Amino acid sequence: MPADAKGTNRIARAGWLRAAVLGANDGILSTSSLVLGVAAAHATSGSIVVAGMAGLVAGSMSMAAGEYVSVQSQADSEQAELERERAELQVDDKGEHQELAAIYVARGLNPSLAKQVAEQLMAHDALGAHARDELGISEALRARPIQAALASAGSFAVGAAMSLGVTALAPTTVVIPLVAGTALVFLALLGGVAARAGGASVVTGATRVTLWGALAMALTTAVGTLFGTAP
Ligand SMILES: [Zn+2]
Numbered sequence: 001m002p003a004d005a006k007g008t009n010r011i012a013r014a015g016w017l018r019a020a021v022l023g024a025n026d027g028i029l030s031t032s033s034l035v036l037g038v039a040a041a042h043a044t045s046g047s048i049v050v051a052g053m054a055g056l057v058a059g060s061m062s063m064a065a066g067e068y069v070s071v072q073s074q075a076d077s078e079q080a081e082l083e084r085e086r087a088e089l090q091v092d093d094k095g096e097h098q099e100l101a102a103i104y105v106a107r108g109l110n111p112s113l114a115k116q117v118a119e120q121l122m123a124h125d126a127l128g129a130h131a132r133d134e135l136g137i138s139e140a141l142r143a144r145p146i147q148a149a150l151a152s153a154g155s156f157a158v159g160a161a162m163s164l165g166v167t168a169l170a171p172t173t174v175v176i177p178l179v180a181g182t183a184l185v186f187l188a189l190l191g192g193v194a195a196r197a198g199g200a201s202v203v204t205g206a207t208r209v210t211l212w213g214a215l216a217m218a219l220t221t222a223v224g225t226l227f228g229t230a231p
Contacts, residue, residue, distance in 0.1 A: 032179050096130065192205055
């Protein structure tokens, strides 16, 4: 594999891992917060688990829908740009050659080499060359709505299932400390993984997400306590 393709793959993989970790973070945090709120309101263990399950399904679907809409609109605009480029290539072949050569000159090639590079790349794949070097659309980084939606929903569901599993297994008396404690551990681990994948400080990444997690869970627990009925 050429060095350039390796680099692109690494960037694509880091982005993918980051999205998966963020989805799992969301799943852990929203499900455990939901469970804590309901548990603090003195719900029965059955209804606590049902609330957690509903949260898993609702959250996964909401992630899928949101991600699909956002990535699809990006894909639509990429498609429109490609169509426009295709039309320009048909009506103004000479102008498009000059345009591409000018881009390479701006990147540091001398004019005669730029002209040669533009000619050879356009002879090979004119639309591909313009997509990549003029529009910045490459095959590796192309918007893929269905994959993005499935990845978001799936990673959210995995995170939610972790908190839900703890909820279902925990004895009723310790459900609150156990769910909160394990959620913080999960969040810290994932925050560390995400930071490491992105080349940032593991401790900072883990601390940041853990603090926000603690805040969210404290708040929902407080709301549950406030509005809950006495046992
Ligand atoms: Zn062009």
